[in-house]
Amino acid sequence: xxxxxxxxxxxxxxxxxxxxxxxxxxxxxxxxxxxxxxxxxxxxxxxxxxxxxxxxxxxxxxxxxxxxxxxxxxxxxxxxxxxxxxxxxxxxxxxxxxxxxxxxxxxxxxxxxxxxxxxxxxxxxxxxxxxxxxxxxxxxxxxxxxxxxxxxxxxxxxxxxxxxxxxxxxxxxxxxxxxxxxxxxxxxxxxxxxxxxxxxxxxxxxxxxxxxxxxxxxxxxxxxxxxxxxxxxxxxxxxxxxxxxxxxxxxxxxxxxxxxxxxxxxxxxxxxxxxxxxxxxxxxxxxxxxxxxxxxxxxxxxxxxxxxxxxxxxxxxxxxxxxxxxxxxxxxxxxxxxxxxxxxxxxxxxxxxxxxxxxxxxxxxxxxxxxxxxxxxxxxxxxxxxxxxxxxxxxxxxxxxxxxxxxxxxxxxxxxxxxxxxxxx
Amino acid sequence: xxxxxxxxxxxxxxxxxxxxxxxxxxxxxxxxxxxxxxxxxxxxxxxxxxxxxxxxxxxxxxxxxxxxxxxxxxxxxxxxxxxxxxxxxxxxxxxxxxxxxxxxxxxxxxxxxxxxxxxxxxxxxxxxxxxxxxxxxxxxxxxxxxxxxxxxxxxxxxxxxxxxxxxxxxxxxxxxxxxxxxxxxxxxxxxxxxxxxxxxxxxxxxxxxxxxxxxxxxxxxxxxxxxxxxxxxxxxxxxxxxxxxxxxxxxxxxxxxxxxxxxxxxxxxxxxxxxxxxxxxxxxxxxxxxxxxxxxxxxxxxxxxxxxxxxxxxxxxxxxxxxxxxxxxxxxxxxxxxxxxxxxxxxxxxxxxxxxxxxxxxxxxxxxxxxxxxxxxxxxxxxxxxxxxxxxxxxxxxxxxxxxxxxxxxxxxxxxxxxxxxxxx
Numbered sequence: 001x002x003x004x005x006x007x008x009x010x011x012x013x014x015x016x017x018x019x020x021x022x023x024x025x026x027x028x029x030x031x032x033x034x035x036x037x038x039x040x041x042x043x044x045x046x047x048x049x050x051x052x053x054x055x056x057x058x059x060x061x062x063x064x065x066x067x068x069x070x071x072x073x074x075x076x077x078x079x080x081x082x083x084x085x086x087x088x089x090x091x092x093x094x095x096x097x098x099x100x101x102x103x104x105x106x107x108x109x110x111x112x113x114x115x116x117x118x119x120x121x122x123x124x125x126x127x128x129x130x131x132x133x134x135x136x137x138x139x140x141x142x143x144x145x146x147x148x149x150x151x152x153x154x155x156x157x158x159x160x161x162x163x164x165x166x167x168x169x170x171x172x173x174x175x176x177x178x179x180x181x182x183x184x185x186x187x188x189x190x191x192x193x194x195x196x197x198x199x200x201x202x203x204x205x206x207x208x209x210x211x212x213x214x215x216x217x218x219x220x221x222x223x224x225x226x227x228x229x230x231x232x233x234x235x236x237x238x239x240x241x242x243x244x245x246x247x248x249x250x251x252x253x254x255x256x257x258x259x260x261x262x263x264x265x266x267x268x269x270x271x272x273x274x275x276x277x278x279x280x281x282x283x284x285x286x287x288x289x290x291x292x293x294x295x296x297x298x299x300x301x302x303x304x305x306x307x308x309x310x311x312x313x314x315x316x317x318x319x320x321x322x323x324x325x326x327x328x329x330x331x332x333x334x335x336x337x338x339x340x341x342x343x344x345x346x347x348x349x350x351x352x353x354x355x356x357x358x359x360x361x362x363x364x365x366x367x368x369x370x371x372x373x374x375x376x377x378x379x380x381x382x383x384x385x386x387x388x389x390x391x392x393x394x395x396x397x398x399x400x401x402x403x404x405x406x407x408x409x410x411x412x413x414x415x416x417x418x419x420x421x422x423x424x425x
Numbered sequence: 426x427x428x429x430x431x432x433x434x435x436x437x438x439x440x441x442x443x444x445x446x447x448x449x450x451x452x453x454x455x456x457x458x459x460x461x462x463x464x465x466x467x468x469x470x471x472x473x474x475x476x477x478x479x480x481x482x483x484x485x486x487x488x489x490x491x492x493x494x495x496x497x498x499x500x501x502x503x504x505x506x507x508x509x510x511x512x513x514x515x516x517x518x519x520x521x522x523x524x525x526x527x528x529x530x531x532x533x534x535x536x537x538x539x540x541x542x543x544x545x546x547x548x549x550x551x552x553x554x555x556x557x558x559x560x561x562x563x564x565x566x567x568x569x570x571x572x573x574x575x576x577x578x579x580x581x582x583x584x585x586x587x588x589x590x591x592x593x594x595x596x597x598x599x600x601x602x603x604x605x606x607x608x609x610x611x612x613x614x615x616x617x618x619x620x621x622x623x624x625x626x627x628x629x630x631x632x633x634x635x636x637x638x639x640x641x642x643x644x645x646x647x648x649x650x651x652x653x654x655x656x657x658x659x660x661x662x663x664x665x666x667x668x669x670x671x672x673x674x675x676x677x678x679x680x681x682x683x684x685x686x687x688x689x690x691x692x693x694x695x696x697x698x699x700x701x702x703x704x705x706x707x708x709x710x711x712x713x714x715x716x717x718x719x720x721x722x723x724x725x726x727x728x729x730x731x732x733x734x735x736x737x738x739x740x741x742x743x744x745x746x747x748x749x750x751x752x753x754x755x756x757x758x759x760x761x762x763x764x765x766x767x768x769x770x771x772x773x774x775x776x777x778x779x780x781x782x783x784x785x786x787x788x789x790x791x792x793x794x795x796x797x798x799x800x801x802x803x804x805x806x807x808x809x810x811x812x813x814x815x816x817x818x819x820x821x822x823x824x825x826x827x828x829x830x831x832x833x834x835x836x837x838x839x840x841x842x843x844x845x846x847x848x849x850x
Contacts, residue, residue: 012465014439040437154796163796164795164796211661212658212660212661212665224762226762226763228653228654228658229653229654229656229658231653231654233637233653233654233658233763234764235637235763235764235765235797236636236637236764236765236766236800236801237764237766237796237797237799237800238764239761239764239794239796239797240637240762240763240764241762241764242761242762242764242794242796242797243758243761243762245761245794246757246758246761246762247754247757247758247792250754258794260792329672329675330758332671332672333668333671333672333755333758333759334758334759334762336664336667336668336670336671337649337651337665337666337667337668337671337759337762337763338651338658338660338665338762338763339659339660339661339662339663339664339665339666339667340660340661341661341662367672367685369664369667369670369683370589371579371588371589371662371664371667372660372662372664372667374662375661375662376661
């Protein structure tokens with residue numbers, strides 16, 4: 001039950017990885033179907049399948065369809081043999097999911113949280129949520145084997161530390177990975193929030209099975225995650241997708257929180273919408289926003305603009321349409337450059353109504369090259385606000401299931417006597 | 426000498442691919458060093474090395490360094506056992522190289538050529554150049570095993586056909602790959618010119634060993650090739666990198682050959698420089714250009730502007746500086762998005778002087794995010810105008826040396842009795 005895979009050479013590992021991927025993706029697998037799919041000899045496939053059964057990652061699962069003789073035995077991935085945690089730290093909220101090894105949520109928790117409270121307080125809070133989730137949703141015998149984390153700023157993926165994140169005072173260089181790893185004694189992987197969300201959409205959302213796509217988050221800030229050939233493209237310094245600070249209005253005086261002027265985010269992000277909403281409430285051009293402000297609200301938000309647009313306030317409609325047009329104009333250039341087959345739009349502002357998506361689409365199709373938009377879809381995120389925590393869980397799962405990682409944790413898997421239903425209930 | 430590899434399963438193929446890559450990249454390899462590098466058993470490595478020797482791709486190459494006992498036998502890649510052709514079709518010229526299996530040129534030919542003469546005339550000309558190069562530079566026993574082609578427009582890589590190329594009348598949908606493959610009875614791969622140039626820079630130029638970079642061609646038109654994680658990112662429709670038609674001047678009246686207005690290419694490409702040069706010659710604001718036009722020249726070119734700038738003509742300096750600034754401004758956004766570690770600038774206009782590169786650099790560093798430029802280099806192409814034909818040869822070589830392709834051509838390799846010097850002289 002607890003023997004690690006026997007060798008660690010690339011030849012052996014490649015087959016272990018291939019078999020794991022096949023069994024995870026197929027509804028039913030037998031040694032014969034795997035032999036056929038890999039094109040390899042029956043002996044070597046049986047050997048490696050048995051190794052994976054010994055480690056506890058696969059198990060025998062009854063009989064498949066007979067093709068004449070005795071029905072072959074099926075094998076299946078033991079998704080219930082361990083669990084992982086996905087953490088999404090937002091600018092103003094925390095989301096934590098407990099999932100099985102297939103990324104299926106067993107339980108989750110979300111709450112408001114101010115990221116400016118710093119890493120110590122935030123990670124203490126995450127520790128306590130993890131404890132409660134495990135106590136409530138997980139059979140005691142099922143081990144936690146990994147944690148994935150998304151942070152709202154640039155992260156050096158190799159070390160799991162934030163790098164000069166603009167909206168996270170106190171987090172610059174803080175060893176987020178090491179802090180969580182030593183507390184929970186499991187593998188921890190930390191990435192920026194849009195990469196994590198893109199991975200969530202790739203593994204379990206709108207982009208399932210898509211090879212080249214962009215995930216665009218329109219929240220307080222604006223950012224993108226890039227997938228090239230089915231893999232996250234993180235870029236050289238891990239900051240690929242930082243589209244919020246592309247200069248879109250040369251010569252404008254609008255300052256951005258990054259210190260430059262005329263950035264996309266300063267014109268079309270959630271914070272920009274909130275700023276413009278306040279101005280329109282104060283000068284009376286939006287009756288809806290003026291009334292909200294009159295109710296003793298200290299400030300307005302992008303959600304207020306979305307609600308105003310839904311109620312028919314013309315200024316709110318204009319604000320969202322203009323923001324969508326500016327985002328779409330920038331995306332049009334990036335689409336000509338990257339030629340994705342799908343753009344997934346997510347984030348709080350985008351999810352607050354259909355108007356922004358419609359406006360983004362209009363600009364994208366008007367301004368991208370015909371060849372680049374020939375088979376392009378622009379869709380709302382299917383995972384909605386959960387893309388982050390689900391994607392964070394997959395950030396850990398994808399790394400855990402690489403052959404070189406298997407030896408480090410599979411000895412801890414729960415024994416096979418556990419019925420699958422108990423863990424996935 | 427002519428036995429194809431024995432099996433075609435992924436396990437076997439992965440090791441064949443790994444061993445080929447290692448032997449090609451190392452100056453000396455022995456079975457022992459390969460065993461160590463792969464982390465696999467000596468028996469299986471020896472088996473697969475012997476298979477590769479049987480196919481004729483590797484050969485024994487004397488004795489390596491002794492570590493006590495008898496010195497181990499070295500193996501080396503038989504780059505001289507076959508040759509490939511790389512073809513770069515430009516808007517106004519043809520370049521064809523004959524190379525060995527390591528992409529090292531054995532001979533080449535370049536000549537002016539008008540791509541609007543259409544595919545039949547162009548490929549007839551290519552056929553005749555290939556015949557002359559083989560006759561002049563290649564021992565009769567060395568077989569031609571592949572052809573790579575770069576075309577100045579969008580290409581569907583899977584089928585090797587141009588797709589609605591704007592400056593290539595008559596080429597749309599023409600079966601370039603099939604036409605060359607049936608004539609020469611070898612594998613043929615066709616891609617757009619900037620992808621081919623990016624691959625040339627990756628395998629043998631400025632970007633050697635770089636994982637994430639952009640190749641930007643500034644010629645008559647403007648285009649880019651993207652490399653993500655060491656692989657070409659071609660995009661969903663094969664048109665990634667089409668940056669010449671990103672709208673950079675919204676609301677301008679400047680028409681582009683693509684039918685839109687305000688495209689980067691219409692403002693800063695070679696054709697735009699030629700157009701502006703003519704205007705400045707006619708209105709007298711550039712004495713240098715006016716004198717050229719006075720010499721009965723029917724039109725002016727971007728090269729004239731570069732020459733004028735070198736001779737100190739202020740208008741020419743301004744034209745190049747403005748073009749560089751516009752290109753750099755667009756690149757700044759793409760750099761924030763893609764986070765490469767290197768941008769290689771090539772193409773006729775860029776190569777005609779240092780002023781454009783200096784101006785591009787200035788805009789890029791001023792407008793990209795500090796994180797994205799922290800370790801960014803912006804360099805002139807080292808392969809210069811040969812990036813296309815060398816890259817085209819590598820387009821074929823990279824495909825030929827994938828394990829699934831080996832069985833289709835290695836039976837034709839030249840026998841091992843041929844001394845290496847004869848082929849590489």
